[in-house]
Amino acid sequence: MATRHVMQANRSKNTKPELRVRAALREAGLTGYRLHWKKAPGHPDICFPGRRIAIFVHGCFWHRCPYCSPSRPKTHPEFWEEKFDRNRARDARDNALLVSEGWTVMVVWECRLKKDCFEKSMEEIVGEVRRAGNEARPGRVVEIGASPAWRLRRLRARHRCR
Numbered sequence: 001m002a003t004r005h006v007m008q009a010n011r012s013k014n015t016k017p018e019l020r021v022r023a024a025l026r027e028a029g030l031t032g033y034r035l036h037w038k039k040a041p042g043h044p045d046i047c048f049p050g051r052r053i054a055i056f057v058h059g060c061f062w063h064r065c066p067y068c069s070p071s072r073p074k075t076h077p078e079f080w081e082e083k084f085d086r087n088r089a090r091d092a093r094d095n096a097l098l099v100s101e102g103w104t105v106m107v108v109w110e111c112r113l114k115k116d117c118f119e120k121s122m123e124e125i126v127g128e129v130r131r132a133g134n135e136a137r138p139g140r141v142v143e144i145g146a147s148p149a150w151r152l153r154r155l156r157a158r159h160r161c162r
Contacts, residue, residue, distance in 0.1 A: 017113045018045050018057040024122045030129050040103070042094025051132045052139075054098050055106045055125065056091070057113070063087055067145075068111040099139035104132050112145035121145050 013036060025033065025046070037047040044054035061070045064084050073080045091107075098105045106128060112121045124144050 013045075015057065015059065017059070017108075017110045020113055020118070021055065021057055021108065021122070021125065022046060024118075025126070025129070028122075028126045030126065041097035041101070042090075044098075044105075048129060048132070051129065052101075052103045053106065053129055053132050054103050055108065056094075058091070058107060058109050060110045063091060063109075065109045065111055067109060095141050099141060102139045104128065104137065104139065105141045106144055107141065108144040117145060 022033075022035075025031070030048075032048065032050070034047045034049060036043045036045065037049065040047050040049070040054055042054070042056070045057045046055040047053070058065070060068050062084075064070065064087070095105050095107075106125060108121060108125065111117070121144050128142055128144075
């Protein structure tokens with residue numbers, strides 16, 4: 001019974017990380033976004049329809065963050081693995097639909113909004129939103145706070161030599 005109440009307390013909308021992102025966008029002068037806009041596939045947490053930008057603020061536990069490796073529940077592991085797989089499949093499907101329609105999809109993880117990373121992550125989000133308003137780009141997915149592909153290639157090459 002206690003677990004049920006704990007799980008019911010988890011919100012899907014208006015979470016603290018989402019509220020922080022929205023406040024920072026307003027502070028940067030970027031208003032006019034829609035919340036959980038039903039006309040966009042996946043109902044993005046924050047959506048700029050005119051700029052064709054969808055921002056998803058993912059919780060590390062529910063969406064299985066690749067950066068902080070959240071813990072896994074000990075009880076009913078099969079249930080949880082299926083649940084996490086469904087969440088990841090839904091995220092991939094929604095991203096693919098948005099990209100195919102020409103949207104820029106930004107994914108920001110909860111851990112990238114902590115005190116030490118918040119400013120850098122918000123600079124990246126604000127920069128992407130401003131650029132999207134000035135130029136027409138094909139749809140793409142931008143993972144906020146991720147290392148650029150060129151840096152990852154350089155790191156892999158460096159580790160191969162050792």
